[in-house]
Amino acid sequence: MKRICSALLAGLLLTVLPILSGAGTGPDRPSKYVDPMIGTSGMGHTFPGACVPFGGVQVSPDTDTIPHNVGGKYQAEVYSLCAGYRYDDPTIVGFSHTHLSGSGHSDLGDILLMPTSGTLHLNPGTATSPESGYRSRFSHGTETAVPGYYAVTLDDYGIRAEVSATPRTAVHRYTYDAGAKDGRHLVLDLSHGIYNYEGKTLWASVRMVGDSLLTGYRITQGWAREHYTYFAIRFSRPVKDYGCKETLNSPYKGFWRKFNTSHGFPEMAGRGLACWFDFDWDVGDELVVNVALSATSVEGALKNLRAEGAGRTFDEIRNAAANAWDEELGKASATGTEDELRMFYTSLYHTMINPSIYDDVDGAYRGLDGAVHQADGWNNYTVFSLWDTYRAEHPLLLLMHPDRARDMALSMLHHQAQSAHGLLPIWSLMANEGWCMSGYHAVSVLSDALIAGADLDPDRVMDAMVSTSTLPYLEGVGSYMEKGYVPLEDSSTGASTTLEYAYDDWAIYKAALYAGKDSLARIYKERARSYRNLFDGKSPFARARYRDGRWKSPTDPRQTYGEGFIEGNSYNFSFHVPQDVEGLISLMGGEKRFLSILDTLFAEPLDPKYYEDNEDIEASCLIGGYVHGNEPSHHIPYLFQWTSEPWRGEFWLREIMERMYRPEREGLGGNDDCGQMSAWYIFSAMGFYPVCPGSGEFVLGAPFLPEISLRLDNGKTFTVKAPAVSSRNRYVKSVRLNGRPYTKRYLTRDDIIRGGVLEFDMTSRPRKKAKPLPSDLPYSLSREM
C-alpha cells in the first residue's frame, strides 16, 4: 500500500502561494483528495456542485424534477433526488443555487439557470425525451467536481458549463462550441425546485435593470414554509432580447394585459415563471453569470454581488474557493492510501457544507419571525439538522471551528428569541423551523459549547433551554414532564422521543451546573433519568407506553415502524442513553447481557422484512441489525468501552469504516445528513468519538489511519498516530498520550485542546480476555444520583 503524506501546513502555506489557475489540484493541496461525487449515488444524497466552506450558496447541477407531490400524493422517487443530483440520471436540468448536503428530506434548488441552444424551451422536458425541454444529456466523462468547482459538458447544446461560488454568490461560465451563434439562450426557471410541486412557488418577480443586470425574488412554500430567495444576477454580455412564460396562470392579470409582458418587458412576475435571455454574441463564445442570493432583499443581493462577485473573473472566484477549501481542509492532515485519503478528506469536506451562512455581507439576515435582523460581530447560520448533527458534526465543529461554533450557537439563540413558541431550532431551514425529527437537541450543542467556554451568556442559554424543554405541545413534552415519558397517544414515536428528551435534559442539567443554576440543575438531573421509565424490568429493550402506564404489547424490538420509535428500532434505540451507560447496563441486566445484546446487534442479520418498505434503509446501511444509515445508533460501537471487552467494538468500528464509507459514488451507507455521517467518520478515523456531547469526553475506539494531525484554532496540534494500523491490525493493544501509557477509555476536550500526541499500538490479535474496567469510565449520570 502506497502511503501519501499530505502537508500539515498546506493551508497556512496557501496564503503566500501564488494563485494558480489550477487551484486545488497542486500536490500539496488537500482539496485534491476530495471527491464530491462520493455519495451522489445511492443513499448518500450529497451534491457534486460548488460551494465554499459553510457557504450560503451551493451551486450544483440538478438532474431531474420529479415532483414531491402530485395532487396531494407523495411521490416516493423524489427521495432519491434530495440533493438535486442523482448520479444515474442521464440528463441535467440546470444549475440551481441552494442544496442540502445529504439530507433525507429536501427542499430548495432555488433559482435555476440553464444555457441552451436551438429551439427555445421554457419547460424542463423529461429524461426520456430531453429534446422536449431545456434539459440536456451529459456524460460523466465530461464532469469535473472538486471543492469549489464543478464542470460538465451539456452534450445536447455543445456547451461547457462551469460553476464556482463565494459565500453568498455563484459564478457560472458557459462556453459554447464555436460556430453558429444563433439560438443561444439562457433559461432562468423560477418554478424549478427540489421536492417541487405545482404551485410551490407562491410568487416570483424579476426585473431587468439596464442590459446586464437582473434582480428579483421568489417565495416558495415547501419544507421551508415561507422561503424568500432574493437575487441579483449580472451577465458578462449585454442582453439583446428576453422574455418569459408564466406557466401557472392567475385568473387575473389586471391592466398588465395592456402589454406583451412575455417579451422584452422589464417586469416579469407570476407564480410559475420561466424567463429566457439572448445575448449579444458578436465576439467570443463565453458567457459569465454572477448570481448573488440574499434572504433579506434585492438590495441585500446587490450588496452581496458587489462584495463577492463584482470585479472578479471566473477563475479568480474559482481559485479563491479552492484556497478557502484548502485552508479549511488543511486543518487536518492525514496519511493513508490514496483511497483512504479520498475518503478522509471527502468526509472532512462534507462536514463543512452545512450548517451554512445565512446572512448578507453587512450582517442583515431574515430571522425565524420573518423580519430582517442585524447580526453584528457574528454570522447567522441555517440548516441545523440537529437530530443528526448534535451527535458528532457539532462536536467536531466546536473542536475545529470554535468561532463558527459560537456563531452557530448565537444563531440558535436568536432563532429561539424569534420563535413564536420560544423554541430553539429543531431543524432550522432558511429562516423556517422544519420540525423534522424529534428531541430538542440544540440544547446538546449549546451545552457542549457553553461548557467548552464559548463566549455565550449562560443566563441567556439557560433561558432558551428551559423555554424549549417546557413547551407542553411540543411532541408530548407536557406528558413527559408529568409522567416521565411521552405516551403513544401524544406521539407515535413516544418511546424514542422519551430517550432523546432524557439525554437532552441531561445536557441542560450540565449547562445549569455550569451556569450555577442549582435548582434548575436538580430538576433536569431528574428529568435526565426519564429513560428508565421505558424499561419494564423484564425486557432489556425500551418499550413504548400509553398514557395510563400500560406498555405497548406485543412489541417487536426489531421493527422500526409502529413501535414507538423513529428511524431506529428498539434494538438500536434502547442504547440511546449516552448520559448514563452504566445505568443502562444495569437496566439491561448487567454487563454480560449487555455485551451479548450489543454483539448480537452487529452480528445477527436483520430480516429484510424489517426494512424493505423503508425508503431510508437499505441493506447497504446495515451491519447485522446495526443501522449506520440512521443516526440513533452512531455511538453504539463505542459502548463496548463500558465493558470488559472493548475489542469487540474495535472490530465493528473497522467494519463500519470499511463498509459504510467507501470512496465511491454509492459508497455512503446512508444519507450524509448534513455532515453527521462524515463527522462520525472523522472522529472514528482518529480513534475517539463524542458519545455524550456536553460531557467534554471523547470515548476511545480504534483509529483508522496511520496518522492524523489536527491544527487547532489555538495554534496547537493534536496528532493521532497508529503506524501499524490496517484492516487486519484493527485492534488496540495499548495507548500512549504524549509518550505516557494511557489507560483511560476516553480523552477529555482539554487533552486535545492543549495539543499533543496520542499513539495507538495496533494489533491483529484482539485481547479477548476480559479487560478490567477502569474506575473512571466515561460519563455516567448514575454515579451522581
Place this chain on the structure above:
Amino acid sequence: MKRICSALLAGLLLTVLPILSGAGTGPDRPSKYVDPMIGTSGMGHTFPGACVPFGGVQVSPDTDTIPHNVGGKYQAEVYSLCAGYRYDDPTIVGFSHTHLSGSGHSDLGDILLMPTSGTLHLNPGTATSPESGYRSRFSHGTETAVPGYYAVTLDDYGIRAEVSATPRTAVHRYTYDAGAKDGRHLVLDLSHGIYNYEGKTLWASVRMVGDSLLTGYRITQGWAREHYTYFAIRFSRPVKDYGCKETLNSPYKGFWRKFNTSHGFPEMAGRGLACWFDFDWDVGDELVVNVALSATSVEGALKNLRAEGAGRTFDEIRNAAANAWDEELGKASATGTEDELRMFYTSLYHTMINPSIYDDVDGAYRGLDGAVHQADGWNNYTVFSLWDTYRAEHPLLLLMHPDRARDMALSMLHHQAQSAHGLLPIWSLMANEGWCMSGYHAVSVLSDALIAGADLDPDRVMDAMVSTSTLPYLEGVGSYMEKGYVPLEDSSTGASTTLEYAYDDWAIYKAALYAGKDSLARIYKERARSYRNLFDGKSPFARARYRDGRWKSPTDPRQTYGEGFIEGNSYNFSFHVPQDVEGLISLMGGEKRFLSILDTLFAEPLDPKYYEDNEDIEASCLIGGYVHGNEPSHHIPYLFQWTSEPWRGEFWLREIMERMYRPEREGLGGNDDCGQMSAWYIFSAMGFYPVCPGSGEFVLGAPFLPEISLRLDNGKTFTVKAPAVSSRNRYVKSVRLNGRPYTKRYLTRDDIIRGGVLEFDMTSRPRKKAKPLPSDLPYSLSREM
C-alpha cells in the same frame, strides 16, 4: 330656504376647544355637514367607513364578497362593490382596513375583522343565507357614519360595532348585548378582499404573541400585482382560545402536520386563511381592537401601533379623527341650505381620502421596486388615480394643501426612480403600478406644482417627465413620437390617448420653460400640437387613425367603444384640448360651429344604445350627451368662456351641480374617482375651475353657493360671494375682484393666493346677447406658435 353660516374659523378654534366625546357633532364643526353615506348607492362607489384626512387606513364595512373573477371570467356585478360597501345589500360581511374612494376598478379590502356569536363560521356565507357564514344582517337605521367614525348594529349577533382610525391604524369597538357570553368570537379572514378571486391571497401568515397581540401579513395578487399588507393587532382582552382554517390547502404541509395547527397554535399560515379568537369575557361586554397596518414589515406595523394606537381609548382616537377632519374641512367655510352644505362638505371630505399616506411613522415605505425605502422629511403617498385626478383634485390639493401636494409630487418622483420603466405613476396603487387608463398625467401634476413654486428640483422633475414621455412601448408612445398620433394598431384607444399625450406634452413644455430647458421646451411645444393630427379638416370631431395615416371609417362620434376613445366618445373627447382651446375652435370650424356643437352636446339626449351595455355610464351620469360620470368632459362646460355666450355654460354648470351632486346616497352622477368628481364640485361651487392645470389659470364659471371662504396655507383668505345666487339666479351679471369690476374670464393662482374677495352679481336673466371676447382669454398654445 334656511341658510346656515358655518364658522370660518371652526378649524382654528378646535385646537383650543376641550375634547368632547360627541366630537364632530357640535354646532360649529363643519364635519357635522359631512354625510359619508352620499355616493354609497348607485355610481358613487364611496365607502361609509372611517379614516382621517389622507389616512392610509380606511376601515369600513364590506357588504358582500362577489368574486372579481370566477374561473377566469370577470363577474360584472363586482363593479358595484368597488368600495366594499353597497348600500342596498342586506348584510355586512365584516370590517376591512383599506378601501379606494369612488374608484371604477378596485382591489384591497385587506385584513377583515368580524365579531360574531353562536356557531363559529369561518366563511362569509351568502346574502340570501347569512346564517351559513359569519356575516350579519343589519339595518340602516342603526348606522352612524360621520368623518372618522362609523357604527352599526350587527343584528344577527346583537353587537354594536364601531370603528375609527388614525393615519396608520384602525380601532374597533365591539359591544355585545349583555347576557350569554358563550360563543362570542372574533373572525379574522385573510382570504377576504375586494375584487377577490380564489387564490388572490398568495400567502398569509399570522402569529399570536402573548395573549393579546397578533402580528402577521398577507401578500395578494390583485390589481396591485404584488401587494404586501403587514399588520399588528392588539386586543383589549386576553385571548382565551383561538384557531384557524386554511380554506385553500396546499398539497404539502411538511412536518407542520405534527401539530394541530388549526387550534391554539401560534403560527397560522396558508393561502386561504381564516382565524378565530375567543376572549376572556369575565367582566364587561366590550372588545376594543387596535389594528395597525404597514407595507414594510411587522416591525413597521408595531411601530405604527405604538405611535398611533397604543395607550389611547377608542373615544380618544375617535375624537382625534373628528378633530382632524374639522381642522381640514374648516379650511373652507360656506353658506347655503342644510342640503347645500351637506353636499359641499361631503364633497370636500371626498377630496381628502385619496391619495393616501403610504409609509410608516418613521418614514419607511415600500417602493415601486418592492424594496423598503426611507422618506426623510416628507410622507410617501399612494393611490394616484391620475387620469381622473390631474384635472381638479390635484389642482385643489395644490391650492389648499401645498405641503401635501409637494409630498405627493415627491412620491411620484420616487415612484419614477423606482420604476423598471423609468415611468412616473399612471395609477399608483400600494407600491404597484396599476396601469389603469391612459396618458402620463403625472406630468400635469408635477408641472402645475413646479410652476406654482413647490420645493422640487426642476432638473429631477424634467428628467422624470422626459423619461416617462419617451418610453416607446407605453401605449403607442413610440408611434406617437414618430407620427404625431397613436395609431389604432398600437392602441385601440389611440385617438383619446393622442389627445391626452398632447395636453401632457404641453404640461412638460411649460415645466421645461420654467426650468430653463429651452430645447426641451421646443420639442414638447411641438408635441403639444399633436392633437391637430386627429382632425381631418372636414369633421369637427377628432378621429382615430391607422399607422398608414388612414382615418378609421366609418366613425360614430357618439359611440364610446370601438372608435379609438376611452371612457368618452369623440363628441365629448374632441374637446380635450385644454392647452389650446382657440386652436380647437378653429379646427372645429370657428366660434359659431363650436358653440353649436357644445350646446348640442348638452341639449341633445344620447340614445341609450350608446351606453346601455357600459358599466360605467347610466342615464344618471348624463346631461344630454355630456357625460359627467367620466372625466374627459369635466372641463367642457367652462369652454363657453372662449365664446361670446358664456351664459350657456353658466346654465349647464348649474344643471350639472344640481343633477350630478345630490346629497343622497345615490346622488353622485358617476364614480367619485378618488376625489376628482368632488373636487370638480368644490371648484365649480366657487365659480372657477382649472381647465388647463399647469397654466396657473382658473376659468370662471358660475358660483353655486352664496359665500365660500378658503383659509389658505399662507394665512390669507380668499372669499367668493354670490349673495343672490339660486337655481333661478344662475347667471353671472358681473364680477368684482376686491371691489373692482373684473372682466377677465379667469383668475390666476396669484389672484387667489394673495387673498381677497371675488364677488359675483347673479341674475335670473342671461345676457344672451353676444358678449365681446376679451383680448386675454385663458391659456392658449396657439398664440405662442
